[in-house]
Amino acid sequence: DAKTTQPTSMDCAEGRAANLPCNHSTISGNEYVYWYRQIHSQGPQYIIHGLKNNETNEMASLIITEDRKSSTLILPHATLRDTAVYYCIVPGGNAGGTSYGKLTFGQGTILTVHP
Amino acid sequence: NAGVTQTPKFRILKIGQSMTLQCTQDMNHNYMYWYRQDPGMGLKLIYYSVGAGITDKGEVPNGYNVSRSTTEDFPLRLELAAPSQTSVYFCASTPFVVRGRVNEQYFGPGTRLTVT
Numbered sequence: 234d235a236k237t238t239q240p241t242s243m244d245c246a247e248g249r250a251a252n253l254p255c256n257h258s259t260i261s262g263n264e265y266v267y268w269y270r271q272i273h274s275q276g277p278q279y280i281i282h283g284l285k286n287n288e289t290n291e292m293a294s295l296i297i298t299e300d301r302k303s304s305t306l307i308l309p310h311a312t313l314r315d316t317a318v319y320y321c322i323v324p325g326g327n328a329g330g331t332s333y334g335k336l337t338f339g340q341g342t343i344l345t346v347h348p
Numbered sequence: 349n350a351g352v353t354q355t356p357k358f359r360i361l362k363i364g365q366s367m368t369l370q371c372t373q374d375m376n377h378n379y380m381y382w383y384r385q386d387p388g389m390g391l392k393l394i395y396y397s398v399g400a401g402i403t404d405k406g407e408v409p410n411g412y413n414v415s416r417s418t419t420e421d422f423p424l425r426l427e428l429a430a431p432s433q434t435s436v437y438f439c440a441s442t443p444f445v446v447r448g449r450v451n452e453q454y455f456g457p458g459t460r461l462t463v464t
Contacts, residue, residue, distance in 0.1 A: 267450065276352075276438050276455030277391070320390070324450045333398055334379050334445035335406065336453060338390035 237321045242343040245315075251308040253342050255321030258302040264324065266297060267336070268306045270317040277320065277338070280306065311346045318343050349374050352456035354439050360462045361429040369424040369459050371439030379442045380422040381406070381453065382414065384435040391438060397422055398445075429463045436460050 238256040245251040257266060268280040281288055281295045283304070288295045294307040308315055320341040324334070355370045373380065378399045383391040393406030397416040411433055413425040422441075426433060440453040 265450065267452075274436075274458070276440070276458050277453075278455070279452035282452070333396050333404070334381075334442055334450045334453070335393055335396070336391075336450065338383075338385075338392075340390055 237323055237339060239319070239321050239339070239342045241340065242345070245308075245311045245344060245346050247313060247346055247348050248310055251311040251315065251344055251346070253306040253308075253319050253321075253344065254303065255306070256303045257321070257323045260301050260323050262301075266295070266301075266304050267322045267324065268293070268295065269320045269322065269336075269338070270315075271320070271341070272314075272317040280319075311344075313346050313348065316344060316346045351375065352439055352441055352454050354437075354456035354459050356459060357457070358460045360464065361426075363429060363431065363463060365429050366425070366427050367429070367461075369426075369437055369439075369461075371422045371424065371456060372420050373422075373439075373441040373454070374420065375441065375443070375454065376419060377441035377443045377454070378419070379445055380416065381440045382412070382422070382424045383438045383440065384408065384433075385438065385458075386435050394424065394437075426461075431463050434461060434463045 265282050267282040269277045271277045281293050283295045297304045318341040352373045381396045382394040385391045392408050395414040397403045403414050437459045439456040442451045442453045
């Protein structure tokens with residue numbers, strides 16, 4: 234899996250946009266970027282994924298830079314329930330041996346949303 | 349759909365005891381996984397299965413065994429519990445895997461295991 238780097242923690246005010254960065258400078262051309270989150274004591278939850286184009290779904294937006302070396306997850310109107318650990322994951326591509334779908338969870342970013 | 353269910357939610361074992369953690373999914377997913385999460389750490393893959401009758405080791409398989417006799421069930425067996433196996437265990441599933449791309453994984457609520 235390509236290595237990812239995320240800030241250890243971030244704060245956000247309720248109602249404001251939360252922008253969570255991720256660096257994945259060793260990403261290869263066919264590797265996707267995935268975002269998951271884990272709310273305290275619960276199982277991880279899939280948020281969004283992308284390859285090169287920006288993506289949006291009902292939970293979040295994903296902005297991937299043109300060189301694909303970094304990305305930003307955007308929660309447009311953060312709520313207290315968005316307080317969680319957010320994981321940026323780049324599973325290996327054809328050369329990464331992930332034909333079985335392994336996900337490597339690092340330390341992630343602890344996002345705290347304040348009232 | 350109930351999704352991925354795990355039982356029990358909590359368990360305390362004595363050193364040397366054995367137990368089976370149950371995992372069931374009702375989404376007809378081929379791929380299933382067992383992860384463990386130690387306090388303050390990310391998840392680590394224990395075992396995985398790409399379909400009924402097929403299992404393989406992940407990153408940290410020592411001390412565990414699995415079986416996959418049906419598409420729905422993927423139990424994890426601890427034979428001789430040790431304090432180092434104190435952790436939260438998560439089961440996950442995904443419908444299929446396209447090489448170079450991973451489809452979203454659906455996780456269960458977890459089993460908190462303490463070995464004393």
